[in-house]
Amino acid sequence: MEERALESSIKDQAARLIAAIAEKENAELRLLEQNCMEEIEGFREQVHAEGEGRLRQELSRIENRAVLERRKRKLVGVQNFIDRMMDEVVEEMRHDPQYKQFLLDAVLEAAEHIKAGFEVRLNPEDLAFETETCAALKTAERNRDTAITEDPTIKWGGCLVLDRAEGRIFNSTIERIYFRKSLLIRQEIMKIVMDHSRSEINPASPTPWS
Numbered sequence: 001m002e003e004r005a006l007e008s009s010i011k012d013q014a015a016r017l018i019a020a021i022a023e024k025e026n027a028e029l030r031l032l033e034q035n036c037m038e039e040i041e042g043f044r045e046q047v048h049a050e051g052e053g054r055l056r057q058e059l060s061r062i063e064n065r066a067v068l069e070r071r072k073r074k075l076v077g078v079q080n081f082i083d084r085m086m087d088e089v090v091e092e093m094r095h096d097p098q099y100k101q102f103l104l105d106a107v108l109e110a111a112e113h114i115k116a117g118f119e120v121r122l123n124p125e126d127l128a129f130e131t132e133t134c135a136a137l138k139t140a141e142r143n144r145d146t147a148i149t150e151d152p153t154i155k156w157g158g159c160l161v162l163d164r165a166e167g168r169i170f171n172s173t174i175e176r177i178y179f180r181k182s183l184l185i186r187q188e189i190m191k192i193v194m195d196h197s198r199s200e201i202n203p204a205s206p207t208p209w210s
Contacts, residue, residue: 032069082189090156090174100129103159104136106172110161111137113170117145121160124150 039062093099107120120133130148137143151160158173178185 029070032066082186085189086156086178086185093174094125094157099157100132103129103157104133106159106170107133107161108136108140108142110159110170110172111140111142111146114142114161114163114165114168116163116165117147118164119162120146120148121151121154121162122148123154123157124152126154126157126159 103122103126111118122129122133127148127150133148134143134146137146145164154160154173154175156174156178158175158177160173161170162168163170
């Protein structure tokens with residue numbers, strides 16, 4: 001469920017998010033270009049009498065600054081896109097019926113490696129699964145000396161299971177899964193972005209999810 005849900009959710013969300021972010025980015029770039037053109041025109045009028053040499057130098061400086069600003073905005077835009085998309089993907093995953101089973105499986109798997117008492121830490125919203133978690137542990141005969149508590153530091157979901165006797169931590173949080181898969185996820189996102197850019201240049205080209 002870990003990889004399959006992340007990958008399929010990323011592809012489902014990407015088409016919707018790319019269009020919105022691209023529209024915002026294009027609006028910002030149009031505003032940037034307009035401001036640059038106004039600055040160029042104002043400077044042209046101001047220094048026209050001072051000679052074409054200095055004018056060309058200053059125009060080049062302004063244009064180079066605009067290019068760098070565009071690149072910077074694109075890099076920031078990609079990172080913001082990844083962050084926003086992961087938040088939305090995880091939110092969608094948490095409403096998937098498979099999420100509860102993933103959570104229960106993660107708790108039970110950690111419990112199998114713990115001989116004594118342990119603590120299960122959940123995102124506050126996942127305390128809604130406390131009853132099912134206790135029932136699953138009882139069925140597996142692992143509910144003795146077990147506590148289930150909320151942990152606001154778990155942002156996306158999943159669980160932390162703490163072995164009280166040996167001090168071990170079993171980390172099955174979505175954040176940990178993302179950390180392990182972040183390079184592959186980023187590569188997939190960049191592929192989607194590049195495919196979308198090519199499809200904008202050639203609208204007849206099909207998108208990878210069509």
